[in-house]
Amino acid sequence: MSTKYTKLLAGLMGAAMIAVAGQAAAVEFKDPTGDDNGPGTYTYPTDGAYLKGAFDLTSFSAEKSGSDIDFKATMASSLNDPWGMGGGFATQMVFVFINTGTGKHKDGIPGLNIQLEPGWDKAVILSPQKKARVESEIRNSAAAMAGDILVPGRTKGSGKTISGSVKAADIGTSDPSTWSYQVVVQSNEGFPAKGDLLTRRVNEFEGQHRFGGGNDGMCDPHVMDILAGSGAGGADEVAAQHAALKAFECTDDGEAKKLAVVPMIKK
Numbered sequence: 392m393s394t395k396y397t398k399l400l401a402g403l404m405g406a407a408m409i410a411v412a413g414q415a416a417a418v419e420f421k422d423p424t425g426d427d428n429g430p431g432t433y434t435y436p437t438d439g440a441y442l443k444g445a446f447d448l449t450s451f452s453a454e455k456s457g458s459d460i461d462f463k464a465t466m467a468s469s470l471n472d473p474w475g476m477g478g479g480f481a482t483q484m485v486f487v488f489i490n491t492g493t494g495k496h497k498d499g500i501p502g503l504n505i506q507l508e509p510g511w512d513k514a515v516i517l518s519p520q521k522k523a524r525v526e527s528e529i530r531n532s533a534a535a536m537a538g539d540i541l542v543p544g545r546t547k548g549s550g551k552t553i554s555g556s557v558k559a560a561d562i563g564t565s566d567p568s569t570w571s572y573q574v575v576v577q578s579n580e581g582f583p584a585k586g587d588l589l590t591r592r593v594n595e596f597e598g599q600h601r602f603g604g605g606n607d608g609m610c611d612p613h614v615m616d617i618l619a620g621s622g623a624g625g626a627d628e629v630a631a632q633h634a635a636l637k638a639f640e641c642t643d644d645g646e647a648k649k650l651a652v653v654p655m656i657k658k
């Protein structure tokens with residue numbers, strides 16, 4: 392090959408590598424609408440604060456921005472703040488589980504009643520509660536994993552999107568597009584039951600501030616929507632979500648014999 396062509400090829404390869412590096416530090420997943428029913432049976436609380444579609448995830452993104460990673464979770468419904476939380480949303484609480492290559496924790500965060508496979512290394516909580524309150528609840532309810540749970544300085548809601556940022560170095564130095572994720576939509580419960588990390592319970596029958604369609608014990612997954620399948624938003628992902636969240640077993644007393652196992656999703 393002539394020197395001229397070698398130089399041209401090197402130049403092209405360099406340009407391609409720069410293009411890849413410029414695009415790679417972001418990842419986006421889509422989720423189908425109408426699957427905000429956990430294993431397929433869950434219903435919303437009856438209070439008017441819970442808008443139709445409020446817990447229906449439609450997309451999620453993680454993007455490197457300077458020294459931060461920006462997280463965005465979008466719901467099917469516009470956000471509302473009926474409880475005066477002050478950040479543009481109130482009823483939702485989103486758990487972002489991230490596997491950066493190890494899968495240190497298999498257990499979900501207390502109150503969710505799930506396990507994750509192949510596990511998570513860091514979790515980011517997007518809550519309308521003040522950071523200090525969330526961190527105090529983490530110390531109380533999730534002490535064993537507290538060092539791996541991150542809370543943005545400020546989490547805000549706008550339109551249909553909840554967003555917050557954490558320091559990239561607190562998660563890992565690798566590219567966020569190389570990590571796998573699970574995004575769990577729950578509800579912000581300001582008066583959680585003991586041991587629950589600000590999560591709202593799912594009972595057999597829905598109540599003013601309780602989800603319905605589950606079990607009165609703590610064996611059913613307390614989650615309304617998750618990512619499933621390839622995270623592309625296809626209709627097949629509804630069935631995949633239902634199958635994962637249905638696979639739990641209860642004792643006669645409503646204790647967990649086997650918790651539902653939720654997958655980590657990678658682009």
Ligand SMILES: [Ca+2]
Pocket residue numbers: 422423424425426427447448449616
């Ligand atoms: Ca959804």
Ligand SMILES: [Ca+2]
Pocket residue numbers: 422423426448616617618619628632
């Ligand atoms: Ca889903």
